[in-house]
Amino acid sequence: MTTKTATEHLPKIGKVGSLMLIGAGTTVLTSKTVKSKMEELAYNPPYSLLKFLLPFILFPLLLYTRLSIPIRFAYNCFLKPFLVVSTKNGNNNEGNAHKNKLDTFYSGQADLYDNTRNQLLKGRENMLQLLAAHLKAQPEPLIRKYSSPSKNLPYNSLIPNNNGNNGDETRQKKIWVDLGGGTGWNIEKMDEYLPLTYFDAIYLIDLCEPLLEIARERIKAKGWKNVHVLCQDASNFVLPEWESGELDPRGSLRAITMSYSLSMIPPFYQLLDRCDQVLDPQRGLMGVVDFYTSRDGGNRERAIGTASKRVSWFAKWFWECWFSFDGVNLHTSRRDYLEYKMGTIKTYNARNNFLNSWFIQIPYYVFLGCSRQRDASSTLRSFKQEAGNQKGLNNAGLLTPISPFGTPPLTSPDTFNVPNLDLGPSAYGKPELQSGKQDEIILQQTLVDAGAPLSPFHYHLKNAWRVPYLEEKVHEQFRTHIYGWTWEDPAVDVKKLNINENDHILAITSAGDNVLHYALAASPARIHAVDMNPCQGHILELKLAAIQALEYNDFWLLFGEGRHPEFKKLLTTKLSPYLSSHAYAYWLSNHWQFSRNFYFRGYSGWALRLAQIAFFLSGVSNDVKKLCKATNVQEQDKIWKKRIRPVFLGKWMVKLFLGNPMFNWHALGVPQNQMNCFLQDGTVEDYIKATLDPIPKLTTLKDDNYFFLLCLNGRYTRSSCPSFLKPEGFRALKNSKSTNSLKSHTDTILNVLRGLPDGSLTKIIVMDSMDWFDPIDPNVQLPTSSSNAEDQFDSNSPEKSLEYLRSELDYEIIEMLRVLKKNGLVIWRSASKKPWYIQRFQLAGFNVNPIDIRENGKAIDRVNMYASFWKAEKIV
Numbered sequence: 057m058t059t060k061t062a063t064e065h066l067p068k069i070g071k072v073g074s075l076m077l078i079g080a081g082t083t084v085l086t087s088k089t090v091k092s093k094m095e096e097l098a099y100n101p102p103y104s105l106l107k108f109l110l111p112f113i114l115f116p117l118l119l120y121t122r123l124s125i126p127i128r129f130a131y132n133c134f135l136k137p138f139l140v141v142s143t144k145n146g147n148n149n150e151g152n153a154h155k156n157k158l159d160t161f162y163s164g165q166a167d168l169y170d171n172t173r174n175q176l177l178k179g180r181e182n183m184l185q186l187l188a189a190h191l192k193a194q195p196e197p198l199i200r201k202y203s204s205p206s207k208n209l210p211y212n213s214l215i216p217n218n219n220g221n222n223g224d225e226t227r228q229k230k231i232w233v234d235l236g237g238g239t240g241w242n243i244e245k246m247d248e249y250l251p252l253t254y255f256d257a258i259y260l261i262d263l264c265e266p267l268l269e270i271a272r273e274r275i276k277a278k279g280w281k282n283v284h285v286l287c288q289d290a291s292n293f294v295l296p297e298w299e300s301g302e303l304d305p306r307g308s309l310r311a312i313t314m315s316y317s318l319s320m321i322p323p324f325y326q327l328l329d330r331c332d333q334v335l336d337p338q339r340g341l342m343g344v345v346d347f348y349t350s351r352d353g354g355n356r357e358r359a360i361g362t363a364s365k366r367v368s369w370f371a372k373w374f375w376e377c378w379f380s381f382d383g384v385n386l387h388t389s390r391r392d393y394l395e396y397k398m399g400t401i402k403t404y405n406a407r408n409n410f411l412n413s414w415f416i417q418i419p420y421y422v423f424l425g426c427s428r429q430r431d432a433s434s435t436l437r438s439f440k441q442e443a444g445n446q447k448g449l450n451n452a453g454l455l456t457p458i459s460p461f462g463t464p465p466l467t468s469p470d471t472f473n474v475p476n477l478d479l480g481p482s483a484y485g486k487p488e489l490q491s492g493k494q495d496e497i498i499l500q501q502t503l504v505d506a507g508a509p510l511s512p513f514h515y516h517l518k519n520a521w522r523v524p525y526l527e528e529k530v531h532e533q534f535r536t537h538i539y540g541w542t543w544e545d546p547a548v549d550v551k552k553l554n555i556n557e558n559d560h561i562l563a564i565t566s567a568g569d570n571v572l573h574y575a576l577a578a579s580p581a582r583i584h585a586v587d588m589n590p591c592q593g594h595i596l597e598l599k600l601a602a603i604q605a606l607e608y609n610d611f612w613l614l615f616g617e618g619r620h621p622e623f624k625k626l627l628t629t630k631l632s633p634y635l636s637s638h639a640y641a642y643w644l645s646n647h648w649q650f651s652r653n654f655y656f657r658g659y660s661g662w663a664l665r666l667a668q669i670a671f672f673l674s675g676v677s678n679d680v681k682k683l684c685k686a687t688n689v690q691e692q693d694k695i696w697k698k699r700i701r702p703v704f705l706g707k708w709m710v711k712l713f714l715g716n717p718m719f720n721w722h723a724l725g726v727p728q729n730q731m732n733c734f735l736q737d738g739t740v741e742d743y744i745k746a747t748l749d750p751i752p753k754l755t756t757l758k759d760d761n762y763f764f765l766l767c768l769n770g771r772y773t774r775s776s777c778p779s780f781l782k783p784e785g786f787r788a789l790k791n792s793k794s795t796n797s798l799k800s801h802t803d804t805i806l807n808v809l810r811g812l813p814d815g816s817l818t819k820i821i822v823m824d825s826m827d828w829f830d831p832i833d834p835n836v837q838l839p840t841s842s843s844n845a846e847d848q849f850d851s852n853s854p855e856k857s858l859e860y861l862r863s864e865l866d867y868e869i870i871e872m873l874r875v876l877k878k879n880g881l882v883i884w885r886s887a888s889k890k891p892w893y894i895q896r897f898q899l900a901g902f903n904v905n906p907i908d909i910r911e912n913g914k915a916i917d918r919v920n921m922y923a924s925f926w927k928a929e930k931i932v
C-alpha cells in the first residue's frame with residue numbers, strides 16, 4: 057500500500073493530454089475558428105455547444121493542475137510569511153510562539169510538502185544511505201546475560217537477541233529518532249536502504265501538527281508498527297521509554313537524524329547538547345543535512361576536511377536573508393557547534409542548483425557523526441605507533457576542538473564520563489502542549505568537551521589505512537590525480553630487492569598498484585604509501601575499500617574496465633564505511649570518472665586520449681588492436697616495426713607531443729628537472745627509442761605486459777592486468793590481513809620520514825622522484841639536521857610550496873639515513889644513466905650501486921621507461 061497525498065488525487069492528464077488541451081484552447085481562441093464554431097452551433101445546438109464550451113472548461117483546469125502546486129508553494133513560502141501573522145497566540149512563551157509560527161507556515165502546504173521538496177531539500181537520500189551503510193557496517197555487540205537480575209540491565213535496557221541461536225545472548229535496544237521529521241518522508245526512504253525492522257522503535261519528533269498529520273497517515277497506510285509520532289519541541293524531546301523508566305536516556309539512542317531542521321530549531325545549543333547526551337557514545341550515529349553559509353575556513357575545517365566550504369560574501373548575505381523569511385537560520389554557528397559537539401565520521405559540502413540553473417546554487421552539507429566520547433584509542437594508537445604520524449601529533453591529534461564559546465578543551469579523562477542528563481519538562485503525552493501551556497524551557501548549557509580529536513580519520517569505522525592530514529594550501533594544486541595507474545614494474549622490485557615479510561617499506565603511492573603488488577606478493581610487515589597529492593591517496597583508498605567491500609565482478613568493472621554503471625550507488629551504500637571522509641567526499645563529487653573510463657581521466661588520462669587520437673589520425677588504430685592481441689613476441693615486433701613505429705616516432709609526433717615540455721608535464725607528469733636528466737644522455741628521440749624498441753620483443757601485451765596494454769587498449773583484460781586485479785589476487789588480499797600493513801600518508805616524503813623513529817625502515821622505494829629535485833652544487837655540504845628545512849606548507853601560495861619542495865633533497869637524504877636500519881636500502885629509478893644526486897647519497901655515507909642500466913637495446917623491466925635503476929645501502 058502506498059500513501060497518497062492530496063496532490064496525488066488531483067486529476068492527472070499527462071503530457072499528451074496537456075498538449076491536446078493547449079492545442080484545443082488555442083484553436084478556440086483564434087477568431088476564425090470561433091466564427092466557424094458559432095456557425096456549427098446553429099445547426100446542432102446541444103452537441104456543438106458542449107464542443108464549444110469544452111476547451112473553455114478544460115483549459116483553466118489544465119492551468120490549475122499544472123500550476124497550482126508551484127503557485128501554492130510560492131505563495132506559502134515567499135508571500136505568506138509577510139501577509140499572514142500567526143493568530144494562535146494563546147501563550148506568549150517562546151516555545152509556543154515557535155509552534156504557532158510553524159503551524160501557520162505549513163498549514164496551507166502540508167499536503168504539497170513532499171512533492172515540492174524533492175528538488176529543494178537535496179542530500180537527504182545520501183545522508184540516509186550513509187547512515188544505513190554505517191549502521192550495517194558496525195558490529196553489533198552481544199552481551200551475555202548475567203545471573204544477577206540487577207546486572208541484567210548494566211547500562212540500558214537489553215532485549216533478547218532474536219538472530220542468534222544462543223538464548224543467553226541479549227542486545228541493546230535500537231532506537232532511531234528523526235528530529236523535525238515533518239511528514240515522515242525520511243522514514244519511508246530509509247526503509248529502502250535499511251528495513252525499518254532493524255530498529256526496535258522509531259520516533260518522529262516535530263512541533264508542527266499539519267505535517268505530523270501527513271506523517272500519521274503515512275504510518276497508518278504503511279502499517280509500520282514500530283514507528284511513532286511525537287508532537288514535541290526537538291530541543292527538549294522526551295521518549296516514553298525514558299519517562300516510564302524502562303530506559304536511562306543517557307546513551308540510549310542508536311541513531312538521530314535531522315534533515316533541514318537544525319536550521320529551523322531556535323535553541324540549537326540545547327538541542328545539540330541533548331543529542332550528544334542521549335546518543336549511544338560507542339555505537340550511536342547522527343545524520344544531518346542542511347543548508348549552510350560560511351566565509352573563512354579555519355584550522356577546524358582543515359582538520360575535518362571542509363576547508364572548501366567557503367561561499368562568497370554575496371552568497372552568504374543573500375541566502376541568509378532569503379531563508380530568514382521562512383524562519384530558517386543559516387548562521388555559521390549551527391554547523392560550527394555541530395562539528396564541535398559531535399565527532400565527524402563523514403562530511404561534505406555541495407551546491408543545490410535548484411531549478412537546474414547555474415545562478416541558483418544553494419550551499420548545503422551532509423554530516424554523519426558520532427559522540428566525541430566514542431573510543432578512538434585504536435585509531436590514535438594506529439596513527440601514533442604504526443604510522444609515526446608526528447605531524448598529526450604535533451597538531452594534537454589533528455587539533456583538539458576549539459569551543460565556539462572560547463572554552464579551552466579539557467583533557468582530563470573524567471570528562472569522558474557522560475554527565476547527568478536533566479530531562480527537562482516532558483512534552484510526551486501532555487495535552488498542555490497543544491493548548492499552549494508549556495513549562496518554561498530550562499536552558500541547560502551542558503558544555504562537555506571530551507578533549508578528543510576532531511578529525512574524521514579518528515572516528516573511522518573500518519581499517520584505518522589513511523593517516524590523518526590537514527588540508528593545506530598546496531593541495532589546491534591537486535584537484536585531480538596525475539597517475540591513474542602506476543608506471544613502474546613492481547614484480548622486478550620484489551625480485552631484485554628481495555622484498556619479504558620482514559620488510560618495513562616506504563614507497564610512493566602513485567595509483568596504489570605497486571604497494572598492492574608488494575602486499576600481495578610478499579606481505580611486508582609495514583608499507584607506508586606516501587603521496588602529497590591527496591587524490592592519489594584517494595585512489596589507493598578506493599582500491600582497498602573495494603577489495604574489502606565488493607564482490608570480484610564489481611571490483612573488476614571498476615579497475616579492470618575502468619567503468620561501473622552503479623559506481624555512485626556502490627560508493628555510498630557499500631564502500632563508504634571503508635573510506636575516509638576525505639576520500640568519500642572526493643569520489644562523490646568525481647563519481648563521473650567511472651561512468652565511461654577511469655583510465656582516461658586525470659592527467660595521465662590525457663596521454664591515453666591523445667595517443668588514441670594520434671593512432672586514429674595516422675590510420676594505425678587497427679594495428680594497435682592487432683598488437684594488443686598478438687600471441688607471440690615476433691608478431692608484436694613485426695607490427696611495431698612495420699606499422700606503428702614509423703608513425704609513433706615520426707618527426708611530427710616527436711616535435712608536437714613527445715618532445716614538448718607542456719605535454720610531458722601535463723599528460724605524463726614529467727617535470728623540467730627530469731627532462732634535463734635524460735637530455736644529458738641524448739635527445740628526446742633517442743630516449744623514446746631506447747624505451748619503446750625493446751618492449752615488443754620482451755613479453756606479449758596480451759598475456760603479460762599490462763602496462764602497455766592499458767595504454768594502447770584503454771583497459772585491462774583478465775589475462776593481462778596487475779596481480780591484485782586477477783580473481784585469485786583479489787581474494788587473497790580480501791581474505792588475508794596483508795592490507796592492514798598499509799598506511800597511506802598525504803604528505804611529503806620528508807615530513808613522513810621526520811615522523812618515523814630511528815632505524816624503523818628496511819626499504820625506501822622513491823620511484824623516479826629524485827629526478828625532480830633542483831641540482832645541488834657538489835661542493836655544498838649536507839645540512840646537519842632536517843629540522844633546518846622550512847615547513848613549506850606555511851607558504852600561502854601552492855606554487856611557492858611546490859617550488860620549495862624541489863630544494864629538499866639533502867634533507868630527505870639525511871632523514872633516510874636516520875630512519876633506515878643498517879643495510880637498509882633506498883631504491884630509485886632515473887631518467888639519467890648516472891644521475892647527479894648519487895654524489896649527495898655518497899656524501900651522506902651511503903654505498904650506491906646500479907641495479908640495472910638500460911643499454912644495448914635491452915629492457916630493464918616491462919615498462920623500461922627509465923634509463924637506470926639504483927640502490928643506496930646504509931652501511932654506517
Ligand SMILES: C[S@@+](CC[C@H](N)C(=O)[O-])C[C@H]1O[C@@H](n2cnc3c(N)ncnc32)[C@H](O)[C@@H]1O
Pocket residue numbers: 154158173177180235236237238239241242261262263264267288289290291314315316317320321322
Ligand atoms: C524544512 S522542514 C524539514 C522536514 C523534514 N525533516 C524533511 O527533510 O522533509 C523543518 C522541520 O523542522 C520542524 N521544526 C522546526 N522547529 C522545531 C522544533 N523546535 N521542534 C521540532 N520540530 C521543529 C518543522 O516543523 C519542520 O517539520
